[in-house]
Amino acid sequence: MEKTIGWHFDNSYVRLPSIMYSDISLNPVRSPKLVLLNEAVAVSLGLDAQALQREEGVAILAGNKIPEGGEPIAQAYAGHQFGHFNMLGDGRALLYGEHITPQQERYDIALKGSGRTPYSRGGDGRAALGPMLREYIMSEAMFALGIPTSRSLAVVATGEMIMRETELPGAIVTRVASSHLRVGTFQYAAQWGTDEELQRLADYALERHFSADTGTQNRYLYLLKEVMKKQASLIAQWQLVGFIHGVMNTDNMTISGETIDYGPCAFMDTYDPATVFSSIDRQGRYAYGNQPNIGGWNLTRLAETLLPFIHDDQEEAIQLAQDTLQQYPHFYVENWLKGMRAKLGIFNEEQEDVQLIEGLLQLMQQYEADYTNTFIALTFEQMEDTPLMNASGFQEWHQKWTERLARQQQTKEMSQQLMRQHNPAVIPRNHRVEEALEAAVERDDYRVMNNLLKVLAQPYAHTKEQQEYAALPEPSNQPYRTFCGT
Template identity: 70%
Template sequence: MTNERIETGWNFDNSYARLPKLLFTSQTPTPVRSPKLIILNGALAKEIGLKTDSLQNEAGVAVFAGNQIPEGAAPLAQAYAGHQFGGFTKLGDGRALLLGEQITPKRERFDIQLKGSGRTPYSRGGDGRAALGPMLREYIISEAMHALGIPTTRSLAVVETGEPVIRETYLPGAILTRVAASHLRVGTFQYAANWGTVEDLRVLADYTLNRHYPKVESGEGQYLSLLKEVIKRQAKLIAKWQLVGFIHGVMNTDNMTISGETIDYGPCAFMDTYDLDTVFSSIDQQGRYAYGNQPYIGGWNLARFAETLLPLLHEDENEAVKIAQEAISEYMELYRGYWLEGMRAKLGIFNEEAVDNSLIDDLLGMMQKYRADYTNTFRALTMDKPEETAMFGTPEFIQWHKQWEERLGRQEESKEVSQQLMQNSNPVVIPRNHRVEEALEAAVNQGDYSVMESLLQVLSNPFTVSPKHEEYCTLPAPSNQPYRTYCGT
């Protein structure tokens, strides 16, 4: 091992680069003028075996900027396809490069990707760059998701490039270093299935099984097992999104990972007022990816994944379709089970009763009717302060609250134990949209990162009740203009 590796902790392997060549293009990042480290995730760096001190010196920052390739890395842009708002197209990393895979001291494997590192063959006319605001947004939201216990890609660092990017105006450029279990997507399989051979597809599937599902036994049925495992992880993931009011905003098939991690934080946001029709993304004009549609879009995307595996499921196409359909048909029941389990926990319920469905649905119906804040409603119930809910005093809430207390009384666990379950299941704070915007405005327009640092500190302990958290629980001021988020490309 060289001095550089010893000093920094970088320990690269490049297993993806050993896959069929149609799945990537080898390429180095485009150097930037004067990189400056904006934020480093010290806890994550240590977790994956890196030395934080050396990452902050000139050579360390040069790696995050793409100006220097660490020893052992083999940068490449990944090819993939995707259904974007329903329409199928050929895609790929248009502004990102995979440096390689960091092997941690625990022998875990994580992708290290630079986002905003310059043009690639898949840029489709874009400049391959990223603006500071969207990269900081991904840092904030992805780390908040991690603290909430939701599988997600992570953010290791953001550097400012010293070069502007042109969108509607001139904006400061930046590069995000993203850490992921992998960047394998449904769209990766769509690319292999459409433009590769069956053998290419088989190699990709075997690689995925080895990397993410090593407990699946090889042999007959292993590709059906792969499909079922991905279905299970996505059902669980999307249930977790729904349980905290997270809206991804752009659930295209190229944004659905095979590992079950949340990826790509473009026009994402967290819901304030409970409403199934909530949409924040400026490009989702029809509400395809609205909050209430996310579970169904998850199933649609998984059906597209199943289609790619048909040649591996059975040599007879009709039989393969039947096998795939049977597997996909289990998705919604799996999702509903994970979601119900999570909703019971949010209400302090340990066991199962038939009345739970109506108890949960009635509460959500009242929340929608009275435009209740999603997070704060469950927070108020957790803290036994029903008077702080928007529905307090209404006949239906009085009736519901009585039924809920009777339901809790029918289980063996004490009220204190139920309350502890609720505290562990209901975040006190989420990345409120107006707080995120406040942090980004201060950082990008004023060079003041203290607002973002304070926000990140609070979001790192989302289930903790603290006086410091109170101001982050307040709702935004009323506005005639709906909140809109943008993809940042």
């Protein structure tokens, strides 16, 4: 029966030096139950969704049975966690291998919450149902928003309880990603591998994610620049929708430029650059407004690992890397400004646009306006529903914006259409996510979650059904907090 699922593995990562991973045995669970299957992802992978729901399919998704062609490993990597360097690795995950789709695309198929590995560092290697469902919701929301991301194929309840602060139901999520190569993967190879092993990793990353033919360019400087461009684009897209990753450690920054590891992440309601949701980010290192700079900091850590291959002379290598990294702010701002102009219906470029955009953000922060809903109100000319309507300075700003739109060739209707395409009607509001998780975890009721997922699947549709999901939570004296789920 398994062959009917459609797996087609070709595992290139295990052909890297053995220091980069550990072969592992499965840690079977007692009574797995499929609670969510992403049929759209299954179809995109060329898999039979119905076969995945049968006993053998669920056994694979639960880590009880290796799919044909799979070679389960735990990847080794390191990382700067809140600025402190640590040896890490897949402590509660396994990689079955790389599935090749009918379109010849290569995707990692990984299980998270699948049990202990050599990198578990005293942990049980398991995951709770709530955080795995959160990853499913968030990754699907990001995909629908058009932001590069890993995706979730399925969530399986293990039928076992795990101990955190209290007993919680266990679960495993099947994550699909272009790869799990991280900045931390390079840091690990640089710290504990040989130069040859590190160079093989760099060559592998080039081959897998970028053009292997770099022309006359320095291929390792080219690798750094391409990763930098992808991350500048990704983080700009996070900022544009108010997404806060929450744990931007170097082990959570991919070489592919995909969002990965949806731990203490959340979307911002009231606009404030200092917004932090993660319970462990007590200093605000990964606050919303800090994310672009942290991206640059992480890229610098990647550059450090590549120095031996950028140039034989270390000083020359450092200079070349610095010259490349100095372009990061330009790439980031270019992406962010392009997105912000679109959110305001602006097609062309004027130098004063930066002042116009920053003026709006300052008003939003001063009057505690909701980030997403403010742009929706501007799109549909419904500012009377926002705190800005009677705010000092807003009418002046609105006049400048109106004049700015009048100076471009496109019509007002064209501007509004551009805004509709770049201002989501809905985001996974924190209170809605918690509502869905509580129903699923506490009452085994997935209707709330399925309704939420349906609404989030078309964030730019602007339907009547989405309006209730755009509503803000009731005021609370307690700040919203997220947890890493480990």
